[in-house]
Amino acid sequence: MESLDPRVNRMKIGGFDGELHKEAMDQLGTYEVFLIPKDGKPLESVGPVHASDAEMAFVFAKEAFSRRFECVAMAVCPTASIFPSPVSEADISAYDLVTIPAETEGENRQYEVFHMNKRGKFHKHVGSVEAIGDIDALYKGKDEYGVDKPKNVWVVPTGDFHFNAEEDSDLWATLPEKKYRDAIFYKAGEKIQRYKESVNS
Amino acid sequence: MYGGGNVFEPMKVKELIDEDPVLLKEFEARIDRGEKIEPTDWMPELYRKQLIRMIEQHAHSEIIGALPEGTWITRAPGFKRKMALMAKVQDEVGHAQLLYSAAETLGKPREKMIDDLINGKSKYSNIFNYPAFTWADSCFISWLVDAGAIVNQLANAKGSYGPYVRALDRICKEESFHLKYGHDCVATLAAGSKQQREWMQDAINRWWAPMMMFFGPSDKISVHSEVLIKWKVKMASNDAMREQYLDMYVPKILELGFTIPDPNLRRNEEEGKWEITEPDWDEFKRVINGDGPCNKERLAVRRVAEERGRWVREAINRKSENYIVPLA
Ligand SMILES: [Fe+2]
Ligand SMILES: [Fe+2]
Ligand SMILES: [Fe+2]
Numbered sequence: 458m459e460s461l462d463p464r465v466n467r468m469k470i471g472g473f474d475g476e477l478h479k480e481a482m483d484q485l486g487t488y489e490v491f492l493i494p495k496d497g498k499p500l501e502s503v504g505p506v507h508a509s510d511a512e513m514a515f516v517f518a519k520e521a522f523s524r525r526f527e528c529v530a531m532a533v534c535p536t537a538s539i540f541p542s543p544v545s546e547a548d549i550s551a552y553d554l555v556t557i558p559a560e561t562e563g564e565n566r567q568y569e570v571f572h573m574n575k576r577g578k579f580h581k582h583v584g585s586v587e588a589i590g591d592i593d594a595l596y597k598g599k600d601e602y603g604v605d606k607p608k609n610v611w612v613v614p615t616g617d618f619h620f621n622a623e624e625d626s627d628l629w630a631t632l633p634e635k636k637y638r639d640a641i642f643y644k645a646g647e648k649i650q651r652y653k654e655s656v657n658s
Numbered sequence: 659m660y661g662g663g664n665v666f667e668p669m670k671v672k673e674l675i676d677e678d679p680v681l682l683k684e685f686e687a688r689i690d691r692g693e694k695i696e697p698t699d700w701m702p703e704l705y706r707k708q709l710i711r712m713i714e715q716h717a718h719s720e721i722i723g724a725l726p727e728g729t730w731i732t733r734a735p736g737f738k739r740k741m742a743l744m745a746k747v748q749d750e751v752g753h754a755q756l757l758y759s760a761a762e763t764l765g766k767p768r769e770k771m772i773d774d775l776i777n778g779k780s781k782y783s784n785i786f787n788y789p790a791f792t793w794a795d796s797c798f799i800s801w802l803v804d805a806g807a808i809v810n811q812l813a814n815a816k817g818s819y820g821p822y823v824r825a826l827d828r829i830c831k832e833e834s835f836h837l838k839y840g841h842d843c844v845a846t847l848a849a850g851s852k853q854q855r856e857w858m859q860d861a862i863n864r865w866w867a868p869m870m871m872f873f874g875p876s877d878k879i880s881v882h883s884e885v886l887i888k889w890k891v892k893m894a895s896n897d898a899m900r901e902q903y904l905d906m907y908v909p910k911i912l913e914l915g916f917t918i919p920d921p922n923l924r925r926n927e928e929e930g931k932w933e934i935t936e937p938d939w940d941e942f943k944r945v946i947n948g949d950g951p952c953n954k955e956r957l958a959v960r961r962v963a964e965e966r967g968r969w970v971r972e973a974i975n976r977k978s979e980n981y982i983v984p985l986a
Contacts, residue, residue: 460955461789462729470955470962476777477961484769485975487984504824505759505984507768509974521752525832536982544696546688577694577820580986609696611985637742643838648845652914655849
């Protein structure tokens with residue numbers, strides 16, 4: 458294949474013959490990503506990544522979600538670690554849709570609680586609770602934070618998060634050297650002016 | 659979605675009359691109230707399938723769209739342009755990642771979407787199947803193709819499906835850099851030498867016709883497309899998006915002293931709309947269906963990435979871990 462792209466020619470990328478199928482499960486597991494955009498703001502969900510393990514998920518998450526905008530801390534957890542409540546709407550609290558009884562035995566451990574306040578919005582961290590299981594954590598969350606009437610709740614065992622150590626926070630201080638990724642870096646106006654002057658002169 | 663426009667081809671789904679009437683009523687009432695639909699909600703099959711197709715094609719368009727511009731990274735004029743173009747192309751690939759995840763919440767695994775792409779079963783935007791001959795072509799893409807994508811994405815960002823809306827929220831914020839960067843590149847050529855202006859004019863001449871096709875043919879109002887408008891899957895007609903694009907960008911192109919290669923282009927002030935030469939819809943169909951100038955090369959590049967990356971995926975993948983659909 459003769460290409461305009463010198464790389465395609467160099468790599469001798471061939472034609473398109475026959476079928477090429479991915480094997481079943483030729484993909485990585487999913488992790489949900491959370492970040493704090495600015496000091497003083499809560500941790501908020503930003504979306505998922507596919508990765509082989511938590512550390513890789515963190516690396517991908519850093520590329521995908523903190524590459525362009527401000528970020529001061531980031532955490533990832535396996536999607537499977539998140540226990541979601543049902544989704545409610547309008548004035549109904551998602552907590553009120555949880556009807557199954559809580560676990561009766563288990564070790565107490567810490568959970569982080571996230572609320573989605575309106576459908577279509579991202580989940581935000583509201584605090585943590587001690588609970589003996591996922592459902593128990595939802596009930597504990599209701600006692601503690603139920604007044605917010607969230608439309609969806611996620612509870613996640615605190616120990617399932619992978620996050621950056623405090624002393625590594627300069628990881629995020631890369632924005633000032635990458636101004637060329639900001640829209641305001643570009644001032645086409647001066648060039649347009651220059652063109653117009655050249656026509657008039 | 660073929661880049662900007664939507665071609666709502668008929669597809670095989672459960673007829674609405676066969677859907678549970680009570681659930682369907684609740685679903686529609688929710689959308690009427692302006693609430694978003696979340697992945698665990700009940701939804702009619704037509705809604706699910708149409709959204710999967712649309713979001714998946716959008717994702718493929720981002721990934722394939724990175725290729726013609728990517729061609730120019732190694733030959734970008736100067737270090738600053740190289741860094742900026744690299745960042746832009748990285749953004750586009752990142753957009754694909756966000757969109758694949760949004761489509762996954764509807765039940766189609768990512769591996770299946772990639773499989774359909776590399777085997778030519780999925781469609782994507784017509785425009786990325788044209789070659790980028792010069793640096794000016796890549797400037798056209800950065801400014802004027804992205805501008806078209808933005809018209810479409812801003813419309814879709816008001817749609818009804820939560821995960822798609824959340825992905826688009828982020829994507830639209832990143833696009834503002836692409837637009838400004840692209841405009842700056844074109845303005846630089848406009849204010850440059852005679853040769854530079856010629857390069858840019860030639861690029862406009864090459865890309866204008868595919869750009870007019872980008873938004874897709876006039877929508878025929880079918881029963882399906884009416885219902886998709888009601889469900890806020892389809893947010894603007896192809897013609898409305900094309901009009902909006904012409905309103906916004908024709909003056910900006912002319913301002914730089916370039917011409918637009920369409921003798922029939924004019925704004926009909928009485929009717930308040932643009933007149934253009936009817937795009938060649940046969941060409942559009944050919945390109946969409948795999949027979950454009952660069953379709954083979956685009957897919958070949960993706961297939962090579964797939965084949966040569968296999969050992970990496972095998973080395974790090976833990977198949978014992980069950981795949982779980984992303985939550986939101
Ligand atoms: Fe994009
Ligand atoms: Fe783009
Ligand atoms: Fe873009």
